[in-house]
Amino acid sequence: xxxxxxxxxxxxxxxxxxxxxxxxxxxxxxxxxxxxxxxxxxxxxxxxxxxxxxxxxxxxxxxxxxxxxxxxxxxxxxxxxxxxxxxxxxxxxxxxxxxxxxxxxxxxxxxxxxxxxxxxxxxxxxxxxxxxxxxxxxxxxxxxxxxxxxxxxxxxxxxxxxxxxxxxxxxxxxxxxxxxxxxxxxxxxxxxxxxxxxxxxxxxxxxxxxxxxxxxxxxxxxxxxxxxxxxxxxxxxxxxxxxxxxxxxxxxxxxxxxxxxxxxxxxxxxxxxxxxxxxxxxxxxxxxxxxxxxxxxxxxxxxxx
Ligand code: CP
Ligand code: NVA
Numbered sequence: 001x002x003x004x005x006x007x008x009x010x011x012x013x014x015x016x017x018x019x020x021x022x023x024x025x026x027x028x029x030x031x032x033x034x035x036x037x038x039x040x041x042x043x044x045x046x047x048x049x050x051x052x053x054x055x056x057x058x059x060x061x062x063x064x065x066x067x068x069x070x071x072x073x074x075x076x077x078x079x080x081x082x083x084x085x086x087x088x089x090x091x092x093x094x095x096x097x098x099x100x101x102x103x104x105x106x107x108x109x110x111x112x113x114x115x116x117x118x119x120x121x122x123x124x125x126x127x128x129x130x131x132x133x134x135x136x137x138x139x140x141x142x143x144x145x146x147x148x149x150x151x152x153x154x155x156x157x158x159x160x161x162x163x164x165x166x167x168x169x170x171x172x173x174x175x176x177x178x179x180x181x182x183x184x185x186x187x188x189x190x191x192x193x194x195x196x197x198x199x200x201x202x203x204x205x206x207x208x209x210x211x212x213x214x215x216x217x218x219x220x221x222x223x224x225x226x227x228x229x230x231x232x233x234x235x236x237x238x239x240x241x242x243x244x245x246x247x248x249x250x251x252x253x254x255x256x257x258x259x260x261x262x263x264x265x266x267x268x269x270x271x272x273x274x275x276x277x278x279x280x281x282x283x284x285x286x287x288x289x290x291x292x293x294x295x296x297x298x299x300x301x302x303x304x305x
Contacts, residue, residue, distance in 0.1 A: 103124065141286050
C-alpha cells in the first residue's frame with residue numbers, strides 16, 4: 001500500500017521535516033491568537049497505547065480536536081490486541097474505519113507490521129527503538145530559541161535509548177553533529193552508529209562530549225519496560241547527569257532539553273529542571289504544535305492520495 005507513514009524521522013525528507021517545523025511554529029501562533037483551524041471535521045484518529053503517556057496522549061487528543069477531528073484512545077487491555085488478535089488483522093480492520101493511526105508500543109516491529117497492513121498513515125508515538133514525534137518538538141524548540149541547528153554540535157547524555165536513536169536520525173535529517181556520552185553497555189543501536197559515523201561520535205567522558213555543544217539532551221535512565229533495572233542503570237549512568245557543571249563546558253548560549261517525565265537529581269539536576277529560563281516546558285508544549293503539523297500533512301496527503 002502506498003501510504004505515507006511516520007515510523008521514524010527517515011520517512012520524511014530533510015526538506016519535508018523543515019517545512020513541518022516551520023508549519024508547527026505557524027500553527028502555534030494561530031493557536032495562541034485564538035484562531036481555530038478545524039480543517040479536518042469528521043476525521044478520526046485511533047490512538048493505540050501499550051505504554052503509559054501524559055504528553056503524547058494529551059497533545060494528540062487535543063491536537064486532533066483543535067483540527068476539527070476526533071481521537072479515540074485504545075489500550076491493549078480493552079481491545080482484542082490484549083487477547084492475542086494479530087497486529088496485522090487489527091491494522092486491516094482499524095485502518096478501514098479511521099483516517100490515521102498513532103501507536104505507542106514496545107517492539108519497533110509492531111509499528112512496522114501495523115503500517116504494512118494499514119490503509120491509512122501510521123504514526124510512531126514511541127517504540128523501544130525510536131520516538132520521532134519528540135524530535136519534531138525538540139527541533140522546533142531549538143529553532144524557535146536559537147535559529148538553525150545546521151552544523152551545530154548536539155550532545156546526548158546517558159542511556160543510548162529510543163530518544164538517543166532518534167537523535168542519531170535527527171543528526172542526519174537536520175544536519176548537525178552529534179556527540180553521545182554513555183558508559184560501556186549503554187550505547188545506542190550499532191547499525192545506526194555505523195550508518196551515521198560521519199556525524200555521530202560516542203564518548204565515555206561526558207565533559208569531552210559536551211564541550212562547545214549548542215544543545216545538551218538527556219532522558220530517563222530506565223525507560224518504560226526497564227523499571228526493574230533502575231538500580232543497576234543508576235549506578236552506571238550517574239556520572240552522565242545533565243547538570244550546571246556540564247552546561248559550563250558547553251557553548252555560552254547552549255540550550256538543554258529533556259523529553260519528560262524527568263527525575264530531578266538523577267539524570268538531570270533539580271537546578272536545571274527548575275531554572276526560570278529553561279526551554280523544557282516549551283519543548284513539552286511544542287509536542288502539540290509539531291504533531292498538529294504532522295497530522296495536517298498526513299491527513300491532507302491521505303485525502304489527496
Ligand atoms: N515525552 C513523552 O513522550 O511524554 P509522555 O510519555 O508523557 O507521552
Ligand atoms: N526513553 C523514555 C522516553 C519517555 C518519553 C521511555 O521510553 O520510557
